Every structure is written in structure tokens, then in C-alpha cells.
Amino acid sequence: MKKSISLVLVTWLFLPCLGLDVETIKQIRQKAEQYYPQALTLRRHLHQCPELCFQEKETSEFIATFLEKLGLKVQTGIAGTGIKAILRGTRKKPVFAIRADMDALPITEQTDFPYASRNPGNMHACGHDAHMTNVLITAKILSDLRDRIPGTIVFIFQPCEEGPPPNQPGGAQAMIQEKVLRNPLVNAILGLHVLPGIPVGSIGIRTGPIMANVASFYVNIFGKASHGAFPHQGIDAIYVASSAIQQFQSLISRFRDPKEPAVLSVGKIKGGVRMNVIAEKVELEGTVRTFSFELQDKIAEGIEKILKGLAVAYGITYRFTFSKDAPFVYNDPELTEFFIPVFENILGKNQVQKVKPMCIAEDFSYYSHQIPTVFFFLGTGDTSPLHTPTFSVDEKILKIGPMLFAGAAIAYLEGFQP
Template sequence: VVAVRADMDALPVTEETDLSFKSTVKTTYLNKEVGVMHACGHDIHTSVQLGVASVLASMKRSLPGTVKFIFQPAEEGPPPGEEGGADLMLKEGVFANLKPSAIFGLHTHPGLAVGELGLTIGPAMAAVDHFIITIKGKQSHGAYPHKSVDPIIMATEAVDAFQTIRSRSLSPLEPSVVTVGIIRGGERFNIIPEQVHLEGTVRTYNPEVQDMVEHRMNKILEGITLAYGGSFELDYDRGTPATINNPELAKQMIPTMERVVGKNNLKFLDPVMGGEDFAFFANEVPGMYYRLGVLKPGTTSGWVHTPTFRADDSCLEVGIRAMSNLV
């Protein structure tokens, strides 16, 4: 049994391409009116997989095994407070009967031309953690700072100090990212607020490094809030694990990929700090996740998750041929 997985979800992004079939759908996401766009190319993944299913179905009699097609929702993450994605499919028993001996997945890549494939052997994409911090102080008039415990000062020092986790607590050769993406506090220019909200992401490849980052964040927050007389809450949530392409499987598949696109069109890519919930499947059975070039030569495309991302349809044939041959 071999499994192939395609993710199907779109993103709250308003499409800004000149395609005649561009998305004009609007919806409400987290109480905001947003556009809906396949800005990560998951429509391509789904189309490729349907193509593979029809190719393989047409030669069913000559296939020596079974192919399991997994169409997965919510790769980008379920709405806050809900479960979803690969994790939930596994909990619901997607591998329970007919456990595959290998699983394949592909993803669009706007940095590769149509006709090119990309592969990373071994560690390919990082583990994705999400942290939420509340730093609490004491509110005061902005002109009477001595009556406050200022959470903005504590928050800025914490953001600064977090940068030393990467630069001073971890080996320079250890891949890691600590990013504060949200810092929010205060209602008015002349009020020192009671609290500040920080939120961000940590990307790593090694569970021990994850422990270390969480530990250092706690220590830094403890130290700073103790020094200024405030307090804090840290909610550190471990999300998708790192995506590791099974080295034996990946090496075994190289000749097939080279046969489909030609030796020069198979690109070996460095690991990245982006994440992918295919990792949950690849932690259960040997997995291989590779990249499909989607840039039509002579045109441009924004990166994935941007309004100008554009995956040219001509990549579908390459994707179908590659995946059918791999399976």
C-alpha cells in the first residue's frame, strides 16, 4: 500500500492577479471580511492528485499494489480552538485499516519553473511552535509613570532579550527562529496600560532545542518581570513537528524523478524554516515531500501566501507524471 496526500484548503487572501478565473470570493474570517484565494497552491495539489487517480485507475489491472488517496483539509491550521489537518485525520484513523508502507506529497514552488522538481533529502521543513505571552503591570496616567508598573518597557526588553536565545543560548550551527509577530498594548497616548500581548512563532528541527527555547523564554520573562515588579503568562504550544524526508526512500526515488523531468531539472533544495503538517504522516510511515515548479517562464509570481502568487496550469501535467511514476 502506498499513500499520496493532497491538501485542499485556501487562505484569507484577496487575489491580485490578472487571471480570467481569479478568485472573487469573499467571506468572514475571525470577524473580518476577507478574500479567499488559493495562495498556497493547494488547488494544484488537489488537481494533480485527481489526475494521478485517473491515470492509475486506467491501468488498475497492471498495478501490483494498492494506492490510498488522502485529500486533507486544514493544512494551514484549523480555526482557533478547533482541531484539524493531518493530525486529526490520523486520530480519526486514516491509517487504521490499510497502513501504507510509504507516503508521498508535493507542494507548489514559485521559485522553480514549470518542468522542474525540487527535493530535500532528510530534514526538509521545521517544527512550528506558537507562543502567546501576556505581560502584566499596573496602569497609570502617562504623566505619572512612577505610579505604574510599565508593561510596555517589560515587553520591549523581553522582545530584545528573546533575540539572544538564537544568538547566545544555541549553537550558531543549530537552525532556529524566534519571531515575535504581534506586540499589542495600550489604548491611548497618555495612558500606561495594564498589560501587553505578545505573540509569535518558534521554528526548530530538534526537540531538545524546542525545550531549550521554551525554557529560555520562561527565564527571560521571569527575570524581566521580577526586576520591574510585574508578572507574566506564557502559553507555549508545540504545533507541527519537523518534516523529515526518509533518506532511503528519497534516494530510491531520485532516478524516477530524473526520468520524468530530466536530470538537470531535479533541483536539490536546502531545508527551510517553513512548516508543513505532512510531517504528522511522515512520522507514522516513511514519507517523501517534494516541490513542483509552477512558474511559467517569462511570467512572474509572488511567493506563496501573497496576493500575486500564480501557479501556472501547465505544471499539472508535470505533477501528474511525477506522482504517478513515483507511486
């Protein structure tokens, strides 16, 4: 009787559980717990030295040093500050990649943490400090389990996710151009973003498009100056701009199929000289978010038509630029369906939430238009919104992210059959 119980127990422990056996999950969980104090130190150090788009020099050196100490093959200087580290397991193939972004934002931190930003005006207000820490701890856990990894794992640390200067490729594009997904040829890639509003210990995921196509538009409206008391002698660029902003919203409310999500927001307006001068020039900047390129094109054409109409009606001239930025992030259906039960086994079934597509953007999309990808949101609870001066992650996620990354990597290499 005793013998048969032991046999059942042993069989249960090593039973393949949707690509991941129970013993492996236990080991990963123990290691994430064991390395948690180090995760806190890493994240707080990275949080203190936020660096902007393509300037992540100190961050990059810190990460490379950590990865080299793990014995990984580390390549630095990709797209400037980007890093790729290779962990060889018991076989060369398949190759699975995990990606973190490294850049911070030009925001002045307003928290009381002893580890608040020491770079005035810069802040990790998008949680990329936590993203980097998650991948570093994942690399440490998987290095420990190297003998049990039937394939190769590539850790990617990319610069400049938050958006490059106009007309320059961002971090993901630049890394791809410098062949980060080659040598070894990466078969699939996984990424995450922290997200307030989802409880700590839960994630949000979906198959298909998960984040939006993003475009920015820039409009200059040129009128004619005159005295504010004689508006009929000028062409009021402010009046025309206000009309333009109102009419742009009709592209969402009147010209779009309501079943298809889309957003148009004008985020910046600048114009005029003083209270009693009819403004000669107004500049507008805005963003358009969609989940199809067709709708993106339709909205761009619509903006131009509205401007042409205003030119006829009021006699303005205009300059209009529409710039297509990151495309939508697409979660490969088969790969996502493969990972969902793996994540459920690690976190619990109710902790894996199926989310709707979100209109935020991620340049992870560039990977997802090259190879099969999965991207998910790591819940960070009830914190200030992303991109605000009081944003902070709940540090418990520094245990959860590595468990999910490490579990997914092993499950994929052991059992994914495309």
C-alpha cells in the same frame, strides 16, 4: 541488421529503468499532456471556491464526485470533509498513498484572473488548488493504467493544513486519528508543495528533515496603568514588552549552536489605550522553528527565563503559553534515494535540486512520523510568495505534478525493496 536494431529498441523500451521502464514514462507523459486541458478546468474551478480550514464542503463534494466517476472506492466525511479513494491494481499489496490538502486562507485575492476567488475574503493563496488538481489527474492517469499497477494506491485529500483553531488537531492529525492510513494499511506516502523560487519543471528534495518543527507562543505582560506624564507611578507593559522582544532574539543569536538552524519571530503585538496612558497590558504572539525537539524545548525554557527576569526587574506579571504545533517533516532516506532517480528520469537530472531544510511548516509531518514518507517542492517559478494576495501558480505544473506522482507510485509498487 534491421531485426537486431528492432530487438535492441524493444529491449531498451522495456528495460527496467530504476523502477520505471521507458515505455511507462512515455505513457504517463502522454496522459499528463492529454489531460492538461481538464487539469486547467479543475484547478480554475477549485481556485474559484476557496474554503477555510474544516469548511471545505463544496471542495470535498467536487473531489468525491470526480473520483467516483473514475470508479474508485471513495470514502468521504473523514475528519469532517476529508476523502480517501482506493485504486486496486493487480495485487492488494503493497499500498502506496498520495496526499493533497484542500483548505484555503483568509486572504482577499488581488489578481485579475477571470477565475479569481468567488468567496470574498478567502483565497487559495498557498496553491492547494494545484495540489488537489495534481492528485485528481494522477488518479485519472493511474486509473487508466490500472492493469499495470502491482499494488494498491490510496489518494488522500485532507482538510485544514493551514492550522486549526488553538488546541484542536489539524487536518493530518485528524485524518490519522480516523485511521486514514489503515484499511488498507498504507506502507508509504508521498506529498508535495508548490514553491516559488524553484523553476517550473524542477523540484526541490532532500533526505532527512526537510521542513521544520513549529511552535507558537503567546505572552501576556501585565503592568500597571498611570498617566503618561507620570511613568514612575505605573509599570509600563509596552516598555517591558519591547525589552522582551529584543531579549528573545538572544536565544537564537547567543544560546543556539550556530550550526543548527532556528528561527524566532514575534508576529503580533497588541497593547495600550492611547498616547498619554502608560499601558497596563501587552499581548505578544510569535513562532519558533527548529529541526530538533531539544532546541525547541531550550528556546521555550529561554523565553520563560527572560520573562521571569523581567518580572523581577520591573514588577510585571505575565502569562506564557508555548504550543508545539506540527513536528518536522522527515524524508525517509531509503525511500527518498529510491525516488530521486525516478524523478530524474521523468524531469531530467538537472531538474531535481537537492535543497536545504526549510523553516516553513507542513502538517504532512504527522504522516512522516507514522510511516515512511517523501515530500518535495514543485517549482512554480518566479511568482508572488505563498500566502500573499497576488500569489498564483504557473499552470504548467499541472502536467508535472501528475507525472511525478504517477511515476513514483508505479515505481514504488513495482520495485521498492525496503
